[in-house]
Amino acid sequence: MKHIVTGIVAHVDAGKTTLSEALLYKTGAIHTLGRVDQGDAFLDTDAMEKKRGITIFSHQAELTYGDLALTLLDTPGHADFAAQTEEVLPVLDYAILVVSATDGIPGYTRTLWHLLARYHVPVYIFVNKMDARGADQQAVLTQLQNALSAGCTPFNLDAQDQLTEEAMENAAMQDDDVLGDYLASGELADPTIRQLVAHRQVFPVYFGSALKTKGITALLDGLVRWTRPAKPTAAFGARVFKITHDKNGERLTWVRVTGGELVARAELVPDQKANQLRVYQGTKFTVVPSVAAGEVCALTGLTDTYPGQGLGNAQDAMPAQLESVLTYAVDPQAEDISTCLAAMRELADEDPQLHVTWSASRQEIRVQIMGVIQLEVLRQMMTDRFNLNVDFVQGRILYKETITAAMEGAGHFEPLRHYAEVHLLLRPGKRGSGLIFDSTTSVETLPKNWQHQVLTSLPAKQQLGVLIGAPLTDVHVTLVTGRGSIVHTVGGDFRESSWRALRQGLMMLRAQGKCIVLEPWYDFRLTISRDQVGRAMNDIQQMSGQIDDSQDTTADDLTVLTGSAPVSEMRDYARTVNAYTHGQGSLEYTVAGYRPCHNEDEVIAAADYNPTADLDNPPGSVFVAHGAAYTVNWDKVPETMHLPYVYSSSKLTEMIFPAGS
Template sequence: MKHIVTGIVAHVDAGKTTLSEALLYAAGTIRTWGRVDKGDAFLDNDALEKKRGITIFSHQAELQAGDLAVTLLDTPGHVDFAAQMEAVLPVLDYAILVVSATDGVPGYTRTLWHLLARYRVPVFIWVNKIDAPGADPAAVLALLQKTLAPGCTDFTLTDAGQLSEAALENAAVQDDTVLTDFLTAGTLSDTTVQRLIHNRQVFPVYFGSALKRQGITAFLAGLQRWTQPAQAAADFGARVFKITHDTKGERLTWVRVTGGTLQARQVVLDDEKANQLRVYNGEKFTLVQTVPAGGVCAMTGFTDTYPGQGLGAAQDSPQPELQPVLTYALDPQGNDIHSCLTAMRQLADEDPQLHVSWSESLQEIRVRLMGEIQLTVLRQMLADRFNLQVDFVQGHILYKETITAAGEGAGHFEPLRHYAEVHLLLRPGQPGSGLVYDSTTSTETLPQNWQHQVLTSLQAKEQLGVLIGAPITDMRITLVTGRGSIVHTVGGDFREAAWRALRQGLMVLASQNHCVVLEPWYDFRLTITRDQVGRAMNDIQRMSGTIAETEDTAGGTLTVLTGTAPVSEMQSYTQEVTTYTHGEGSLEYVVAGYRPAHNADTVIAEATYNPTSDLANPPGSVFVAHGAAYTVNWDKVPATMHLPYVYTPAQLAAMTDEQ
């Protein structure tokens, strides 16, 4: 029997969970039809989900259609829980993208499409609510082809049970070789169509109504006909996509087995064993002794696993692209602060994107979040699971820093009986690329184990910029030379030298005005009545935003404005829109990434950050003379380094020009 793992993703309220329910009902997995609005959906089994009527956590279900077995992973639809959704994508064979026939392609749907491309996930598209007044399948298909990909193809079968001539032609033109064969033969084999789908050249589009179960049988038949099972590796491997705790407090590590076979009591990570293997179907599970390649299960017995981790032969998933942009401080409201910290650390174990941090000196817990809905859910989770009634102080924008030119930083660490020197080349990276580390140093100059110490040390903590002390991003950091001492170099010396080299290079670039503060920006979609357009345009201009497009709706009574604006300015605008439109308008937004701050001078002034006073991140170097260590300030470092600088100012300028 063919087996695939598929996940359902969608913009909130597109009908994602209703589609899951319809598929499970049609396949015979469930006998009772549940509904999101009634709080009895099979996969929304958490009390919080039933209360709020939205999917907050990813859930697993099993169904069978003919000779196809499907592991179905339902994912959160609200943008505030996008981190949980993204964690699921690397374990999918196929994704089902749900699009509402009446809502077009919202910004978050385009974000989902981008993420599916990033993880190379083949996609089936379900156009939901096709029975709604005004729904036009042809117009929706044209919009999908325009905004997502030209390979979006109507897979509605003819009376003969075959794809239409138009569908075959649209599929064929996505690949030159296939098109040549199609022009000769006049048709395409199922195997060829399967390959085009698997290669993300063709995206089957199905139309129906999940609530009325219209088109569900045809969609299941399409999954059965057009999917291919994943090729399994011979050696054992598994990828973690979720951490949870059951009602008894047992820690569960959810994995997709990518190769070999996972067995109960198998040593999987260090000396930790998979004590139990649980295959979940909704909130119930079955204990199994083995899980073959391609299977999904939850394991007990692990304490340090994390989402995205590769086990065995499997590699770690890429760092998630969707990151929180707001930071909040927890107000314990009279509860013991350490009890709050214990609870928050357990929640951070399940969702590392919370980035829970603890300041001993301030006795303060801070957390990073995507938005107000996630904050409300977090507050409720602390109350329900830990009996902690807490609040959170108004959030602040999570700024970042980067560079706009190439520079070389040097760090030296030589207190008595210690020695290490490191030189790093710092170069701007592409927006959204994060931090990339590499080395061009030969092993004759610096042995491999010392190079490894430098690179791992740079990644061991969150490195901060020198303008406001915000995390750095979008940089390529290259080890270009270094020196150690067989006699005096010990474990932490290269760590200290590497950290100081990075900070010293940033200080030099800042002195040359080549460091910038970044802030998160929203892509927004504002729907208002036509007489409110002037007010909205003035507001967006006031918020330092830009309008990319203005479009009247089909009825002519509403206008849709799309564009970008800083999160710092627009995050509280939703309530304002509700007020001045008397509830008739709506504002949707999704984080579009980081861009230069619109008010950088103000942000820097208000931060009052002094990089030379940050004792945890010093930019100076340490030398020794006459049996005593002394510190050299960052601007004097070039004159005191033992190794010459690798690059001249002219060479660094040339690198910048090449960017």
């Protein structure tokens, strides 16, 4: 029997959980259809999910249809919980993207699409709510092909149970070689179609109504016919995609087995064994002795695992792309602060993107979040799970910093009986690339082990910018030369010189006005009545935002504005919309990444950050003379380095940087 792991992803209210119910019902896994609005959906098991009518946590179900065994992972739909959805994507064979026939392609759907591409997940599309007034199949298909991919193809079958000629032609057009064969033979074999789907060139589209179970059989038939299972490795491997705690407080590590076989009591990390292997069906589970490659289970007994971790021969997943953009302090009110910290750390164990930090000097717990809905859920979780009444205050924007020009930074660390010098080339990276570290230095110039010390030291701590002390991002850092001493260089010398070189280069760029502050932006979708459009457009302009599109709906005299705006300006705008539309309007937004700060001077002034006074991140270098160490300020470093600079000012000026940097 073929086994596939499939995740259902969607913008909130598109009908994702309703589709899960319909799939379970059609395959006999459940005998009664639950409803989200009635709080009895099979996979929305948490009390908060039932109350809010949205999926907050990912859930697992197993179903069988024909010769297909399907592990179904239902994921959160609200943008505030997108980080939990992203954690699931690396373990999927295929995804089902649910799109509402009446809502177009919202910004969060586009975000999901980009994430699915990032993790190379093949996608089926289910267009839901086709029974709603105003639903237009051709209009939705055109939107999908324009906004997502030309490969979005309705997989309609003819009387001979083959794809229609129109579907085959559109599928063939997505690959030049396939198109040539198709034009020559007039046929498209099933294995070829499976390959096009698996390679993300073609995306099967199905239309229906999950609530009325229309189109569900066609979708299931399509999953049986057009999917192919992943090829497992011979050696054992597994990838962690979620951490939870059950109602008894037992810590669960959720994994997808990628190769070999997972057996109970196996030692997966040093001195830690998988005590139980649980296969879940909603809230219920079965304890099994082993789990085969391709299957999903939850493990007990592991204490140090984390989402994205590779076990056995599996590699860790790439770092998550989605990140929190707001930070709040925890107000314990009458609760004990240490008890609150322990509870918050348990929640951070489940969701590392919370980034829970503790400041002993201020006696303050801080967390990072995606939005206000997540904040409300955190507050409720603290009450329900830990019997703690807390609030969250002092919300702040999480800014970042980057550079706009190249610079060679140098760092020297030579207190008595120590020695290391490092030169780093700093270049602007592509937007969203983070920090990249590499080397062009030959082993004759700097031995491999010393280069390794440099390249492991740079990412070992969070590197900060020099404008407001925010995290540095989108910078390509290259080791271009360095020097050590066989006699005096000891562990840690290259770490110190590397950090100082990076910092010194940033200070040089700061002096030239080539450092900038980045702020998070939202992509928004604002629905209002047509007579309120002028008010809304003026508001968005005042928020330094931009409107990309304006569309009148076919009913209800409404207009939909889409665009983007800074998080700092728009995060409280939903209340304003609710007030001037008397509760009839709606504002949806999702984090669209970081862009240059719209009010940089104001932000820098408010931060009042002195980079030379940051003792944890010194930009100067340390030399020795007459048996005593002394510090050279960052601006005097170039004239005191032992090694000549690799790049001249003219070479740095001539460098070309990637688009979007």
